[in-house]
Amino acid sequence: MPVISKGELKVWQRRDRAKQLKIWAMWFVGVAIFMFCWKIISDATTWFFVFDAPRIAADIGGRAWPPRWEYLSELWKPMWDTINIATLGTLLAIIMGVPVAFLAANNTTPSRKFLRPFALLIIVSTRSINSLVWALLLVSIIGPGIFAGTLAIAIRSIGFVAKLLYEAIEEIDTTQVEAIQATGASKLQVIAYGIVPQIMPAFAGLSVFRWDINIRESTILGLVGAGGIGLYLQSSLNILAWPQVTVILIMILIAVLISEWVSSKVRLAII
Amino acid sequence: MLQLQNLGKSYKTGDDALKGVNLEIPDGQIVGLIGPSGAGKSTLIRCVNRLVEPTTGKVILNDVDVTTLSAGGLRKERRKMGMIFQEYALVDRLTIMENVLSGRLGYVGFWKSFLRKYPQSDVDEAFRLLERVGLDHMVDKRADELSGGQKQRVGIARALIQDPEVLLIDEPTASLDPKTSRQIMRLIAELCKERNLSTIVNIHDVALAQMYVERIVGLQLGEIVFDGPPEGLTPDVLTQIYGEEDWEATIDEVSDDIDDDINEDGIDSAKNTDKVAKDITEAVSAP
DSSP: OOEEEETTEEEEOSSOHHHHHHHHHHHHHHHHHHHHHHHHHHHHSOHHHHHHHHHHHHHHHHHHOSOOGGGHHHHHHHHHHHHHHHHHHHHHHHHHHHHHHHHHSTTTOSOTTTHHHHHHHHHHHHHHSOHHHHHHHHHHHHOSSHHHHHHHHHHHHHHHHHHHHHHHHHTSOHHHHHHHHHTTOOHHHIIIIIIHHHHHHHHHHHHHHHHHHHHHHHTTGGGGTOSSHHHHHHHHHHTTOHHHHHHHHHHHHHHHHHHHHHHHHHHHHHO | OEEEEEEEEEOTTSOEEEEEEEEEEOTTOEEEEEOOTTSSHHHHHHHHTTSSOOSEEEEEETTEEGGGOOHHHHHHHHTTEEEEOTTOOOOTTSBHHHHHHGGGGGGSOHHHHHTTOOOHHHHHHHHHHHHHTTOGGGTTSBGGGSOHHHHHHHHHHHHHTTOOSEEEEEOTTTTSOHHHHHHHHHHHHHHHHHHTOEEEEEOSOHHHHHHHOSEEEEEETTEEEEEEOGGGOOHHHHHHHHOSOOOTTTTSOOOSOOTTTSOTTOSSOHHHHHHHHHHHHHHHHOO
């Protein structure tokens, strides 16, 4: 107990001495491990290259400027593709993710023994693999192009959509559900009246949030051949056309800014 | 007529919330269920429509044993049992109209209800009920924009549009100010009389219960320890139900005409309350 009696006086401290020492020792060990790792990394680093880095960066920067604006005319189409990959991928993810969410939520799943673990497995497995890896796999399965990219985005997003939605379903106010049940409503009606209105804000918020993330992710899918603006980024990098790379990066930056603006507007409008 | 025969409920934790309750409520009778927190009042009410599954005993509503019904049969029987909740339990993000019409869900198919294509007769009835509870001017408001008293009126309309034979009411006034509490209790009592509904009201406020109900049932630790008229609630009886305390102040005669003295600006906006109170009295006396 952190309360020590000194005669009449009761002294209160946040922690007693043993606990305080223990915490101090843990900090000591943590810092020691950090220093040790730092040493290993430092030994394995060729410091010459690191010290050289500012010069190289300045060199590339110098070559990348001014941007080659004429290149812009070739970029509109792949940029449009990229936005489509993100949007269609998000829509597909929602269509597949919503049923998974209802199967995974403790209070709506039809079977806690079989379907729920299955739904959780879908969520974990789709979430744990990066969309770039999904794209790599899908490009080799169904060939390069926009379709592979869209599927990669969709699959990666299922877990995200389903996980956030099932958490929202589990946090609903149960008395509203009870009230609908008490009217003699069927199970589907209870979902439509008692649950869906309650999760609508969460659903809309996470959908636009995921779309926003997907715009960013789909810009690089082209690196592995899955269509979109990343394809042009890669080919420009390959031929060391730095002014073109600058144009592409500026374009991606603007697209991301716009998507972020749109999603924040949508989220504000819904709540 | 609602009959509870030897109704019992044990929770998985091993708590016996109800221990063989026997109760018979004739049509048109309003019963106030009182008792300390944890006495099993909510459990009892929820066992009647099986929101909580009773472990023993029977619930018989006009010769139908509710406890043995299949899921489909239970849904049909639940349509005859209107329920009103302490925290109103309206669906916050739906409009008043949708909330009232949700009382008809047991009668309407899924797609019709999903697309909000309710039969005109249901919509007519909803308008009529909203007028009666004094909310016909806010049909399109969302439920979370209302005050507590207004929400509870919507809750009452939702229960009544089921055209129930029984009303189950769980602490209807626990979240309301004193004036609104009286208005709501008076509305409930009058509607029950007029529609000849057997009604169970869980209520903490003993004085309020005495004012509006005709029979009091005292529950303690899952057992009925008192069953009689409101006048029968003596300090001794209250001690038996709740435990030792000075009860004289609680059961002092309370008159029903102090509405205008207290709480001029209660939860309802002051402008509305008088009109609403008037509306209710008029509406209830209408056929």
